[in-house]
Amino acid sequence: MTIENLKDLFLHTLKDVLYAERQILKALPKMERKATDPKLKAALSSHKDETEDHVARLEEVFELLDKPARGAKCDAMVGLVEEAESLMAEIDDKETMDAALISLAQAVEHYEIARYGTLVAWAKQLGHTKAAKLLKETLDQEYSADKALSKLAETRLNTEAAA
Numbered sequence: 378m379t380i381e382n383l384k385d386l387f388l389h390t391l392k393d394v395l396y397a398e399r400q401i402l403k404a405l406p407k408m409e410r411k412a413t414d415p416k417l418k419a420a421l422s423s424h425k426d427e428t429e430d431h432v433a434r435l436e437e438v439f440e441l442l443d444k445p446a447r448g449a450k451c452d453a454m455v456g457l458v459e460e461a462e463s464l465m466a467e468i469d470d471k472e473t474m475d476a477a478l479i480s481l482a483q484a485v486e487h488y489e490i491a492r493y494g495t496l497v498a499w500a501k502q503l504g505h506t507k508a509a510k511l512l513k514e515t516l517d518q519e520y521s522a523d524k525a526l527s528k529l530a531e532t533r534l535n536t537e538a539a540a
């Protein structure tokens with residue numbers, strides 16, 4: 378796909394994010410299995426449910442645009458998932474694993490926050506009001522997930538890993 382204007386870039390980025398969300402859906406169960414802290418396990422499980430909603434919202438945005446909901450390879454997410462798998466394979470200590478899982482999950486959250494923030498702005502610029510609202514809903518959930526992970530890390534898990 379040749380990108381010639383903001384409309385093309387918006388569509389390309391939607392495809393990128395759809396691919397990324399689908400990759401996250403595959404990675405979250407692996408991360409949940411590696412987690413030992415019950416609150417972290419619950420947070421990862423909850424985010425898997427939210428990610429399914431994110432995919433559904435993206436599919437709705439594609440419908441609004443009268444475009445097929447097809448992803449395009451997201452090299453950034455491929456890299457983040459590969460990094461997560463590699464790091465999880467290197468850690469044996471359960472407390473260190475939990476701290477690493479939060480760090481890895483937040484790297485994904487920060488990527489998604491950047492992408493969804495941009496998509497909301499572009500949707501508004503292009504006059505896609507309903508799409509902007511759907512994308513903003515997901516953006517808000519990503520911020521919330523990031524905040525919850527930070528709280529979990531700062532209140533307990535980082536301290537336990539340092540002990």
